[in-house]
Amino acid sequence: MKDINYKEVLLKPIFKGNPVTVLVLGICSSLAVTVQLKGAFVMALSVIVVTGLSSFVVSIMRNSIPNRIRIIVQLVVVALMVILVDQILKAYAYSISKTLSVYVGLIITNCIVMGRIEAYALGNRPIPSLLDGLANGAGYGLILIIVAFFRELLGSGTLFGVRIIPQSFYDAGYMDNGLVILPPMALILLGLIVWIQRSFQKDLQEK
Amino acid sequence: MNTNGNTYTVIYSTVLVILVAAILAFVAMSLQDKQNENVKIETITKVLTAAAQSDENVSIDETTDVLGMYTDNIVDAFYVDGNGEVTGHMNMGKENVKDIQVPSTSDLKKQNDILKKISGSKDSTGQAELLKSLNLPVFVFDINGKEVTVIPCYGAGLWGPIWGYVALASDGRTIEGAIFDHKGETPGLGAKIAEAPFYTSFRGKAFGSGDVVFAVEKGKHEGEPECVDAISGATITSQALGKGINLWAKHYQPYLNKAAAEKAGTEADAEDTADMDAAADAETIK
Numbered sequence: 001m002k003d004i005n006y007k008e009v010l011l012k013p014i015f016k017g018n019p020v021t022v023l024v025l026g027i028c029s030s031l032a033v034t035v036q037l038k039g040a041f042v043m044a045l046s047v048i049v050v051t052g053l054s055s056f057v058v059s060i061m062r063n064s065i066p067n068r069i070r071i072i073v074q075l076v077v078v079a080l081m082v083i084l085v086d087q088i089l090k091a092y093a094y095s096i097s098k099t100l101s102v103y104v105g106l107i108i109t110n111c112i113v114m115g116r117i118e119a120y121a122l123g124n125r126p127i128p129s130l131l132d133g134l135a136n137g138a139g140y141g142l143i144l145i146i147v148a149f150f151r152e153l154l155g156s157g158t159l160f161g162v163r164i165i166p167q168s169f170y171d172a173g174y175m176d177n178g179l180v181i182l183p184p185m186a187l188i189l190l191g192l193i194v195w196i197q198r199s200f201q202k203d204l205q206e207k
Numbered sequence: 208m209n210t211n212g213n214t215y216t217v218i219y220s221t222v223l224v225i226l227v228a229a230i231l232a233f234v235a236m237s238l239q240d241k242q243n244e245n246v247k248i249e250t251i252t253k254v255l256t257a258a259a260q261s262d263e264n265v266s267i268d269e270t271t272d273v274l275g276m277y278t279d280n281i282v283d284a285f286y287v288d289g290n291g292e293v294t295g296h297m298n299m300g301k302e303n304v305k306d307i308q309v310p311s312t313s314d315l316k317k318q319n320d321i322l323k324k325i326s327g328s329k330d331s332t333g334q335a336e337l338l339k340s341l342n343l344p345v346f347v348f349d350i351n352g353k354e355v356t357v358i359p360c361y362g363a364g365l366w367g368p369i370w371g372y373v374a375l376a377s378d379g380r381t382i383e384g385a386i387f388d389h390k391g392e393t394p395g396l397g398a399k400i401a402e403a404p405f406y407t408s409f410r411g412k413a414f415g416s417g418d419v420v421f422a423v424e425k426g427k428h429e430g431e432p433e434c435v436d437a438i439s440g441a442t443i444t445s446q447a448l449g450k451g452i453n454l455w456a457k458h459y460q461p462y463l464n465k466a467a468a469e470k471a472g473t474e475a476d477a478e479d480t481a482d483m484d485a486a487a488d489a490e491t492i493k
Contacts (some may be wrong), residue, residue, distance in 0.1 A: 037395050059340065066216040072224060080227045084234060091238040094245035155395075181395035 004128045013132070013139040015201075020143040022123075022204060025111040029103055030144050031186040037160050039099045040148030044141025046089070046104055049111050049135055053101045055121040055133030062122050075108070075116050082107045089202045112140055147189050155180035250309045252276050253386050257372040258355045260410060265350060274304040282354070286306070289325070289338030291461030294484040297344070304440050310344045315361040315370055322454050343459060347460040348374075350472025355383050356466070358459050362451020366391045369400060369451065373409070379463030380416075385409035387448065397444030408435050414463075418457040423449030431440040431488055 020024045026047075033043045054077050058065075063072050086104045089097035097104065107113065117135050121129040152158055154177050157165035165174065179185050198204045210213060249298065252273045258280070259265040277300070284297040285343040300307030310318075318341060325337045346357040354377045361370040367390030374384040387400040399405050414420045415433035423445045437445035 064210060066210050066218070066219055068211065069216055069220055072220070076223060077228055078228065084230055087234055087238050087242075089242040090245070094242075132220065178395065 004124070006128070006131065009128055009131050010135045013136040014142060015197075016204075017110045017138075018139040018143065018197070019115070019136050020140055021197050023112075023115070025115055026140050027187075027190070029106060030140070030190060031148060031183040033103045034144055034148040034186050035155065035181055036099065036153050037145065037148045037152050038096065040144045041141075042089070042093065042096045043100055043103060044137070044144050046085045046100075047107055047110065047112070047140055048135075048137030050107050051116055051136035051137035051140075052079065052196050054078045054081045054113055055116055056126050056130040058117045059121040059124060059126040059129035064127055065122075070122070071114075074114060076111050078117070079108050099175060110140075112136055116202070124143065125171070132176060146193060147186055150189055151180050151186060155185075214411070217241070217415075226488050230283055241449065246311065246394065247309060248273060250311070251307060253388060254309065254346055254357050254372050255348075257374040257386045258346070258350055258357050258405070260386075261353055261355045261374055262350045262374070274300065274307065277307060278304055280348045280350055281346065282349045284345070286342040286344055287457050288343070289341045289461065289463040291463075291465045292474070294342055308418045310359065312361075312368065312370055314344075315359055316368065319361040319451075320418075322458055325458070326454065338458075343455075343462075345459075345462065353377075354470075356463070358455065358463075360448075360452045360455040362447045362454070364392050364447045365441075366393070369448055371400075371443065371448070371452075373456070375414075375463065377467065379467035380413045382409050382412045382414070389444070392444050393441065394469055396438065397441040399438050399441065399449055405438060414460075419453060420460070421447060421449065421452045423452070 012017060017023065019152060020027065020030055029043070034040050054074070057077050058074055061073070061077075082105060085107070086097070089100070089104060113133075116133055120132045123130070149159070152160075153164060155168075157176050177185075210219075222283070250327040252267065255273060255277050256267050259267055266275070273427075281299045284299050285293050286295045288294050288298070296307040297310075298306045302365065321337055321341055325334055328334050328337065344359055348355045356375045356377070356379065357372050359370060359372050360377065361368065361371070369387060369389040369392065371385060371387030372380055375381065376383050387404050387406055389398060389401060391396045392400065411432075412435055420433065422434045423437050424434055425437045426434075428436060429468075437449075
């Protein structure tokens with residue numbers, strides 16, 4: 001049994017191998033649910049739970065899954081987790097589940113979940129797979145929260161719904177940037193994050 | 208064991224799917240009550256928020272005991288048909304707040320389908336029957352001594368249904384407040400119908416008596432009480448909302464007119480009796 005460096009399993013997906021900025025997975029939902037920090041935060045938590053638990057469950061089942069239907073089996077497991085999260089949000093965090101609307105359901109199609117199951121959980125023991133899933137979810141969530149921070153601050157002048165930019169600024173002629181609310185600006189912000197990250201980590205730059 | 212055989216694959220997938228279905232069914236059933244409760248509380252909050260806008264001193268936020276406030280302020284909640292006749296009553300939860308009945312969005316959709324059929328039909332006997340089959344909800348509140356009638360509206364937005372509640376003064380025309388919601392309009396554009404700057408612009412407007420009872424159109428509309436400014440960048444959502452309010456308000460007219468006339472009648476009666484009393488007093492003094 002090969003030794004697993006738990007530190008690397010946990011930290012790599014957050015910075016050096018971030019699923020959004022390095023692997024460029026899960027872009028769609030990071031554009032859609034980053035208008036407000038609150039929504040982004042709950043979305044991040046939901047994705048962490050889903051990636052972690054589905055990697056864990058698939059890893060437990062990995063030796064029994066028939067190879068020909070393995071993608072379908074993975075999908076069933078991911079869908080199960082997503083629906084559980086959706087139902088629980090609807091019951092206990094109704095207003096947030098309303099703002100996230102369809103995007104919770106769309107975690108099923110989030111490339112990170114399936115990507116980590118295929119790449120890691122199918123070949124590793126349950127505990128490292130769980131950690132890998134959680135860490136990748138967290139890496140995704142981190143980017144989500146960074147983007148949402150700027151979008152909510154510049155687009156609505158609030159953070160977590162609390163007004164940050166004082167009324168006197170508005171009286172003096174300051175206006176919220178409506179473009180930041182729209183998805184194209186989220187993509188530009190994401191591009192900026194990728195740029196900043198690559199200027200620090202030179203080994204990520206392509207020649 | 209051969210995990211690639213056909214029999215194994217079929218058995219494996221069957222067992223997996225049945226297992227997952229069982230888990231989901233169990234979770235859905237155990238959480239269903241809580242979820243329905245959430246939806247109901249949201250509807251009650253909307254209805255109450257629309258009514259509460261009639262009084263600036265009343266505010267509703269996340270800490271408000273919505274159910275308690277609803278039962279304290281509601282006077283009557285019932286259904287009317289297209290001729291203004293009362294067809295049934297809703298439980299107002301006076302004994303137990305858990306029993307409060309409010310129409311769900313699917314109830315509103317059903318009524319909306321009938322309303323659309325009515326405006327589409329040319330056959331007058333069929334139309335009359337459809338009018339009778341309507342069950343339009345009406346909520347009457349007493350907000351600090353002021354009588355406010357709340358009626359819903361429903362329409363098809365850009366991406367999904369939009370609906371809302373409009374609060375009317377006792378004349379059945381003047382809008383005291385309004386609130387809207389949507390299933391999935393574009394955030395930042397159509398979704399703005401659910402935000403304060405838009406819905407507060409309804410206050411002080413009034414239903415017209417002509418063919419167009421209400422409209423949402425671009426422009427300032429000063430001196431045009433039956434029209435509010437639309438949201439720029441959300442033309443379809445705005446128009447849909449205008450159409451929805453117009454369609455619903457039109458079919459509430461028979462009830463609203465009747466209620467307003469009755470109200471005016473009782474007030475006039477009260478004055479008459481007062482006059483007669485005064486006259487009788489004058490007689491005795493003589």
